[in-house]
């Protein structure tokens with residue numbers, strides 16, 4: 001068993017990870033693999049990255065002691081306010097990092113895939129910031145149901161290309177993006193939006209998001225006189241906000257890591273995205289991980305009320321945290337999440353993204369001690385979800 005939960009030299013977390021890619025994609029991925037750590041360790045890169053996080057994104061995001069929520073659940077709850085970032089979630093931490101890598105590799109063109117449009121917006125934003133061409137692939141069905149984010153991307157200067165094959169959703173958009181990258185290996189960088197995909201993406205994205213737990217340690221020292229919380233809670237779609245929130249605590253066994261998945265209408269309802277409960281070893285989007293699949297290996301269509309958790313796999317880091325027992329995995333249904341989201345509105349005056357509401361629902365299903373310090377990563381704000389809240393609660 002690994003003593004470290006980080007990646008090994010070949011890009012594996014335990015038995016998960018690696019780079020299972022078509023031969024025609026090899027040069028692109030290899031260029032990135034050979035250069036990403038060198039680029040990221042340049043002092044000038046770090047300077048530019050952190051300056052943008054501070055002045056453009058608005059970091060550090062506050063660590064807020066949620067007094068009324070803490071009283072209700074009789075434990076000490078801090079919220080890490082990723083919802084206050086520019087563009088409303090943690091995703092921009094990663095797109096800022098990757099656009100800076102792309103620039104240093106001399107890339108003139110950015111492509112991305114998006115499901116609900118959140119990653120597409122975060123990518124279009126940094127492309128506008130840098131004056132670089134941006135093409136976002138999005139399933140035709142998603143384009144129809146996520147009109148405001150399509151409009152945002154267009155306003156930011158991106159071209160949104162519909163993916164018209166298959167189920168016309170995220171996985172088809174991903175296929176189109178990969179096809180584009182194969183055809184444009186020299187001038188194009190593919191910005192992946194979570195800790196998924198072939199090595200080095202999971203590690204690169206986790207490192208960019210790790211600013212979240214780096215800040216947590218410093219902020220908790222100021223507030224509690226110690227760097228380590230007892231628990232960190234985060235929701236998991238692909239797993240990037242959780243990876244960032246867990247990163248600097250991975251080897252500190254005294255910190256409990258709680259990953260929250262979407263159980264949709266119930267884990268065994270056939271309409272779920274509870275990958276750890278339902279998933280089996282397999283390969284998706286270039287890495288070996290846990291994914292929901294049929295007995296003959298076909299990927300199962302996932303379901304969650306929250307678009308950001310509606311993914312049939314998890315990143316290889318999370319598969320390893322599950323497999324090794326380092327992480328505690330909890331599945332939360334649509335109903336539990338929606339109620340927890342509304343409760344945060346009433347108790348703290350914060351409207352959370354429905355993804356983050358899944359993490360909040362853990363307090364209803366799991367007991368903590370009164371003197372436990374629990375940090376919940378509030379991955380995003382709920383503006384994008386207003387229509388779903390309106391329809392659900394008949395507001």
Ligand SMILES: *Cc1c(COP(=O)(O)O)cnc(C)c1O
Pocket residue numbers: 089090091118193194195235236237238239240241242308309353355356379380381
């Ligand atoms: C996209 C998104 C998620 C899920 O993605 P991860 O990679 O698992 O973090 C969670 N919360 C919000 C607000 C999102 O936009």
